[in-house]
Amino acid sequence: MTQLDGKHALVTGGGSGVGLSIVQALTEAGASVTVTGRNQDALDAAAASSPRISAVPCDVTDPAAVDRLFAAVEADHRGADIVVANAGTAESVPFGKLTLPAWNAMIDVNLTGVFLTMQAGLAGMKDKGWGRIVTIASTAGLKGYGYVSAYCAAKHGVVGLTRAVAVEVAGSGITVNAVCPGYTNTPMLDRTIDNIMEKTGRSRDEAARTLLRANPTGRFIEPEEVAQSVLWLCGPHSGSVTGQALSISGGEI
Numbered sequence: 001m002t003q004l005d006g007k008h009a010l011v012t013g014g015g016s017g018v019g020l021s022i023v024q025a026l027t028e029a030g031a032s033v034t035v036t037g038r039n040q041d042a043l044d045a046a047a048a049s050s051p052r053i054s055a056v057p058c059d060v061t062d063p064a065a066v067d068r069l070f071a072a073v074e075a076d077h078r079g080a081d082i083v084v085a086n087a088g089t090a091e092s093v094p095f096g097k098l099t100l101p102a103w104n105a106m107i108d109v110n111l112t113g114v115f116l117t118m119q120a121g122l123a124g125m126k127d128k129g130w131g132r133i134v135t136i137a138s139t140a141g142l143k144g145y146g147y148v149s150a151y152c153a154a155k156h157g158v159v160g161l162t163r164a165v166a167v168e169v170a171g172s173g174i175t176v177n178a179v180c181p182g183y184t185n186t187p188m189l190d191r192t193i194d195n196i197m198e199k200t201g202r203s204r205d206e207a208a209r210t211l212l213r214a215n216p217t218g219r220f221i222e223p224e225e226v227a228q229s230v231l232w233l234c235g236p237h238s239g240s241v242t243g244q245a246l247s248i249s250g251g252e253i
């Protein structure tokens, strides 16, 4: 059933993985969508899949680029009713070897990028009296994992930011929620498995099994499962759901 006719959505990191599935789900539900990221080819491919998808490149760690992105969405679509802060990257390194530049890079994209996206998105929603902000955090925003301390810190920060802003804007018609996937079948997961293989000499199957031990259902999450939860949070019947961190992890959390 179409739920989002007439709404405009912005999805950061929408050219691949979870973000691309969210773009597809929102489009199928009737929304028009601006997709953003750094890789122009991936953005062009997403935009080519539907006349309701348009692409605007943006590095979410660059405040001026985020301002230009939201100015373009305001000019072309009268602002975004739905903002999904999905862009993120994960690097793994033992805590003792985590350098300050590597720490800063993880915080920049995974936390500051969400802050910039959320703040600009909310500013554009104020006069609408309706809005949906969804951050894509992680189970790493709810529990600790070894070798990804900076990523875990950033994702815990995203959950805290989401909860705090939800309280601040409650009653305005705008909801702010986090979605927290466990290991999800995307290019990011492929890179994580490659890294385990390289560091440990394990086969692809063994490396995947190591990660699957975390999930009681014994399988990876599919990006479409995350996207359908985001779609529900963006729908007309979710107005009383705000400040939540929704775990999509097969019972891991």
Ligand SMILES: NC(=O)c1ccc[n+]([C@@H]2O[C@H](COP(=O)([O-])OP(=O)(O)OC[C@H]3O[C@@H](n4cnc5c(N)ncnc54)[C@H](OP(=O)(O)O)[C@@H]3O)[C@@H](O)[C@H]2O)c1
Residues within 6 Å of the ligand: 012, 013, 014, 015, 016, 017, 018, 019, 036, 037, 038, 039, 040, 042, 058, 059, 060, 061, 086, 087, 088, 089, 090, 109, 113, 136, 137, 138, 139, 180, 181, 182, 183, 184, 185, 186, 187, 188, 189
């Ligand atoms: N896969 C998992 O197991 C998993 C689990 C829990 C949470 N997550 C979260 O889900 C989100 C999506 O990840 P994914 O698994 O779908 O991985 P992915 O396929 O690598 O997607 C990440 C997206 O983020 C974009 N991005 C990265 N840095 C960016 C920047 N500085 N500015 C703008 N866009 C940027 C990338 O596009 P460009 O390279 O074109 O910029 C890409 O489209 C991330 O926040 C991730 O932390 C993933």
